[in-house]
Amino acid sequence: MTRSISTNFGESLSTESKKLVDEVRLKITQPMHPNFDKDFNIYRFVLASERILKKKKDIVETASKTLNNHLRIRKAFNIDNLPDLPFPENPIYSQRILPMGTISEALDSCNKFLWYGEYRTLNIEVNISPFIKLLQEKHHAINDLPLSKELFLEEKTGRLSGIRHIIDLNGYEINKFTMIYATNGSLTYFSQLFHFENYPELIGPVEIINTSKWIHVPYKIARTMLPGGFTERFRLYDENFLPNLLKDVKIEDIPVALGGKNEQARFQAAEPEYFKRKVLDPPTNMETIVILPRKRHQIYVDIKEKGKRLQWYFTTDADIYFGIFYESSHQILSSKKAISDEQEEQEIDTDALEMVYPYFKLTTRFIPEVDSMECTRPGRYWIIICNRLSWIRRKTMNLIIQLVDNESGVAMRCYSDGTLENCSKPFVTNCL
Structure with missing residues (x-):
């Protein structure tokens, strides 16, 4: 209880x-x-x-x-420190990584804004692309634009606010990318990440209307792996949804397209063509790293001066956690040992370090993860690759890391055993 x-x-x-x-x-x-x-x-x-x-x-x-x-x-x-972008100006929504829609100024009976959207504006194919790279520039508007509206309303009314998200599935048909997204754990993970861990109680309930029978397959999969209260937060309704909405929403605030009387609230029209992501040519001679079950692999890069960029490209045979943490350097290694691999028994405490590249679970079985970050401070940058949530299966990663001098453009290939190698050119320049 x-x-x-x-x-x-x-x-x-x-x-x-x-x-x-x-x-x-x-x-x-x-x-x-x-x-x-x-x-x-x-x-x-x-x-x-x-x-x-x-x-x-x-x-x-x-x-x-x-x-x-x-x-x-x-x-x-x-x-x-970044502005809240309107949905049409944000690549997360304009490229249909998430459904756009409109946040109405109308409120439901629980002091929540109404956010109407439709899944025809969602491109599931993009959702299995490199995740953090897609979010890196305009990530904040995923939930911080709704958050800013809530904070304003809470300050004005003195009462707890939220966002009621109503999603229309009419016209959205299942495809292979939908099933991949639902069955490979991505749907469950991202729901957990945004609705439970990082923005709890910000958006809810999510009411999915005009559902077809196929939606119950991914719904049941997600429901078994998410915390209690999932069914209350994510509700499914068929074409007879209107009586359920009217329990908390006035008919004057429901769009005409959904049987209401609001002529101003409109859905974002779906584009005829999907957003096409550039196909990347994989770098050659990638290093293979095997991470055993319940273990993690950690690599550190010592940076002596500003003006360096750390960049990477990797694929895995299953999902894996990846992130980068910063430690003020008290020991600078020789230039020939710019990058080193630490033994498992000497694992660092990442909770005591500053997270400089978000630690998320990534799935690169279909599309590789490619990204870079500026090393703005001298010190030690820890690359953490973790398989601790797997009890049985080991994970294999094919990885290449480069350290690039921003001024000269010179790139060094970095291996986890501490050796360096000159590169003809930085690969990320051609991949991002």
Whole structure:
């Protein structure tokens, strides 16, 4: 049995909620931007924990841990220093990585904005492309544009707000990429990543209407692997959806296309052609790394001066966790040992380091992961490749790493055994 919710949507923070928020604040170890440092923001993490836990201590511990990790990701992506782009100007939506739609100014009965969208504007094929690269430049508008609207409303009304997302599946047909996305774990992982770990209680419920029978296959797969409350947060309705919407939404605020009376709310029209991503020519002579079950592989790069760019290209035979962490260098290795591989028994504590490239699970079985990052500070950059969530299966990665001097353009091929090799040209220039 879980603990009762201390504050519901549409309500002001209760005394109990404020106490929980204060206790979570005491456990925050990461810097928090003033624009994000709001009681309602912190309470969203508390609320997510209240839904699944009973003891107050566990709620505070889980909420603070999740929030600290989210703050690390915000810093790595530089989210708080970037503007919130309108959906049409954001590649995440204009390239149909996520369905665009429109966030209406109308509210439901729980003080939530209404976000209407349709899956005909979604390109599932792009969703199995290199994930972090797609998000790196304009990632923040995935959920920070809705977040900024909520914060404004909460400051104005003094009541907890959210986003009610209504998605129309009419005209969207299943294809092979949909089934890959649903069955290879990507759907489950991204739902967990954005709806439970990093932006809990921001968007919900997600009401999927005009569903066909095929949608129940990926839905059942995702439901078995996500936290409790998934079925309440993600709701499926067939063509008889209107009575369910009318329980919380006025008919004047529902688009005419959905049987309502709002002529202003319109869906984003689907483009006739899918967005086509450039096919990459793989670099030659990639290094093969095998990561055993319950193990991780860690490589560090020592940077002596600014003006260097670290870049990589890799494929794997299954999903794997990848991220980069920064450590202030107290020891600079010789130039012939710019990159080294550490033994498993000397694993570093990544929680004590600064995350500079988000630590996410990547699937590169179909499309390789290609990206780069600027090394803005001298020090040690740890590349972490992790297979700890796998109990049985080992993972194989084909990897190439380069260290490029921005001024001269000279690139060095870096191997995990510490050797270096001159390159004719930086490969990422031709791949991104």
